[in-house]
Amino acid sequence: MDDNKDIQNQDIVDENKKKKKNVIKYVLNISLVLVVTVVALIISLYGKFDNVVGILQTCDYRWILAIVGILIGCILVRSLVLFCFARLFTRKYHYHRSLAIDQVGQFYNAVTPGASGGQIMQAYTLNKQGLKMSSAISILAMYSIIYQAVLCIYGLISFIVKYDFINAIGVIPFNLAGWSFEIPVWPLTIIGFIVNISVILVIFLMAYWNGFHRFIMGPCITLLNKIKIIKNPAKSREDLRISVENFKIEFKRLLTNIPFTLLIAAFFFIYLTLKFSVPYFVGLALGNQSTTATLWDSVFLSNYHQMVTGLIPIPGSAGVSEYFFTKLFTNFYYINGVDSQTLCSTALLIWRSLTFTIPLIIAGITTAFYHTNNKRKCIPNEEFPGKNSQTFLDLSKETISLRLQEVEEAEKKSRLKKLNKKEKNK
Secondary structure: OHHHHHHHHHHHHHHHHHHHHHHHHHHHHHHHHHHHHHHHHHHHHOOOHHHHHHHHHOOOHHHHHHHHHHHHHHHHHHHHHHHHHHHOOOOOOOHHHHHHHHHHHHHHHHHOHHHOOHHHHHHHHHHHOOOOHHHHHHHHHHHHHHHHHHHHHHHHHHHHHOHHHHHHHOEEEEEEOOEEEEEEHHHHHHHHHHHHHHHHHHHHHHHHOHHHHHHHHHHHHHHHHHOOOOOOHHHHHHHHHHHHHHHHHHHHHHHOOHHHHHHHHHHHHHHHHHHHOHHHHHHHHHOOOOOOOOHHHHHHHHHHHHHHHOOOOOHHHOOHHHHHHHHHHOOOOOOOOOOHHHHHHHHHHHHHHHHHHHHHHHHHHHHHHOOOOOOOOOOOOOOOOOOOOOOHHHHHHHHHHHHHHHHHHHHHHHHHHHHHHHHHHO
C-alpha cells in the first residue's frame, strides 16, 4: 500500500513539474510573440509616428466598430462549426461551450510554433466538457479536413479570378540591412499554394492510391532522411500512417452526411470571406481614396498573405506577418497628399491590433479563467487517454480503433436510411 502511495505521489509531483514547464514554455512563447510584434510595428512606424497618429485622429471609428463586428462574426462562425460537430455526438452540448473551445484553440495556435498546440488543448477541453476523447478527436479532425479543403478551393478561385492582378504586382521589393533585392510574386504564390494544398492532397492520395502510399512511405522518406530533412524516418512513417488513417476514418464519416458537410463548408467560406475582408474595411476607416482597392482585392491579398506567412513556423507569424502586410498592401491604400508608406503603416497598426494582438489577449484570458461546469471532468468508465500524449497525433493513435468502429456503424445506418427511402419511394 505504501509503495502504491509513493508511486501516486511521484506521479502527482511529475505532473506538477510538467505543468510548470508548460506554463513557462507558453509564457516564453507569448513574450516572444508580443516582443517580435511590437518590434516589427516599431520598425514599420519608425520616423512616421507623428504622421501615423495624425492619420489615426482623422480615422472614421464607425468603420473600426464595423471591423470589430466582423471579427466577432468570425468567432461566432468558427464556434458554430464546432457546435454543429459536437451535436453529432451529443444533444446536450451548448453553444457557449464551443465559444470557449474556439478561444482555447486560437490562443494555443497563436503561441506555439506552426500553430501546433491548438488541437490537442481543444481535445482535452472537449473531454472535460463531457465528450469522449474519441469524439473530440473526430470533431477536430473533421474540422481540419473541411477547413483545409475550403482554404485550398478559395486560393484556387483567387488565382483564377485575379490572374491579371497577380501579374500586375510583379515583384515584391525587400530591403534588409542595406541589402536590396526583389522576389517575383509567382514563385511565392506557387510555393504557398502547394504547401497549403499538399496538407490535404498528399494525405488524400496516400489514403486511396496504394502506389503513391508506397512511394511516400518508402523511397520518399528515405531520400528526405539522407538529405537530413527528416531525422527519424521510422517516427515520420508512423506519424504519416496515423495521419492517413485519421483522414480515412473522418472522411468516411463526412461522406455519410453530405448535406451536413456542405453546410460546414459554406460556414467556412463565410468565415474566410469575413476574415480576408478586414484590410478593405481598414481602408474605409482611413478614408482610402483608391479606385482599384475593392473588397475582392482585399480578400485575394489577405488569402495570399496567409499562404506566405503560413510557410514560416514562428508563433503567430510574428514579424513576418507585419513585414509581408506592408509589402502587399502598400499600393492598396491611397489618400491624396499622404505618403503611401505612412498610410500602409497606419493600416498595419489597426489591422494587426484588431486581428491578432487584442484577440490573443482575449483568448488568453478566456483560456486562463475558463472552467467547465461538468462535474464528471471526463467520461465515466473511460480510461482518460492522452495523459502522456504530446501531440494531436498521439491522441489520434490512441483513439483510432474506437473511431473506426463508430464510423463503420455510421456507414451502416446511412445505408439503411438510403434503403428505407428507396423502399418508400417504390
